[in-house]
Amino acid sequence: MIEALWLSTAVIFVAELGDKSQLMAMTFATRFRARDVLLGITAATAIVHLASVAIGYWIGRGFADYQGPIAIAAGIAFLGFAAWTLRGDELTEDEAEKAKKASGSALLAVGVAFFLAELGDKTMLATITLATQHQWFGTWVGSTIGMVAADALAIVVGIALGKHLPEKVIKYGAAAAFAVFGLLLIAEGAGWLG
Structure with missing residues (x-):
């Protein structure tokens, strides 16, 4: 469980850097108290990542005899996440305006907003991928911690500096990871097949 927790924390933290939901966190922090933003992010992330882990666990256990091909598919997915990260993810002006005008309880x-933004996002897909290979509870807790930590970093930096993190450094570092x-994962899968 500890290995799954640490791995998923690291992978999801990196995946979240420069992501649209991290930009949403900065935007919400300009309107609401940072504590309320973090609590909302944590609740939404915990729910989405629990569903992600359930899907990944089902795939991993249902196809236990195919661990080599699953590892290769997971590796290819991570290469896709690298390309997705290089492509970038931006918060549109309309989305930023909606975040600023959100009414009701923070x-x-x-x-x-975070629940809807995370459905089908790369961090959700990365969590599913991790859960096919690792223990579900550690993956769930770790992926939630990684996402909340990355968004907390965005809030702190956004408040302290009033601008975004160095985008190119984050983009290339996350893509490389x-x-x-x-x-x-591809090498591990090839070992299962060999």
Whole structure:
């Protein structure tokens, strides 16, 4: 469980850097208290990642005899996440305006926005991928911690500096990390087949 927790924390933290939801966190932090934004992010992330882990666990256990091909498919997915990260993910002006104008409870506004933003996002897909290979509870807790930590970093930096993290450094670093994880998974899968 500890290995799954640490691995998923690291992978999801890196995946979240420069992601649209991290930009949403900065935007929400300009309107609501940072504590409320973090609580909303945590609740939404825990729910989405629990569903992601359930899907990944089902795939990993249902196809236990095919661990080699699953590892290769997971590695290819991580290479895809690397390309997705290089392509970038931006918050549109319309999305930023909606985040600023959110009404009602801060927790509800942030929680619903993050829940919807994370459905089908690369961090959700990365969590599914991790859960096919690793223990589900550690993956769930780790992926939630990684995402909340990355978004907390965005909030702190956004408040302190009033601008975004160095985008190119984050983009290339995250893409490189995904590529390394992808190549390692492909090598592991090839070992199962050999």
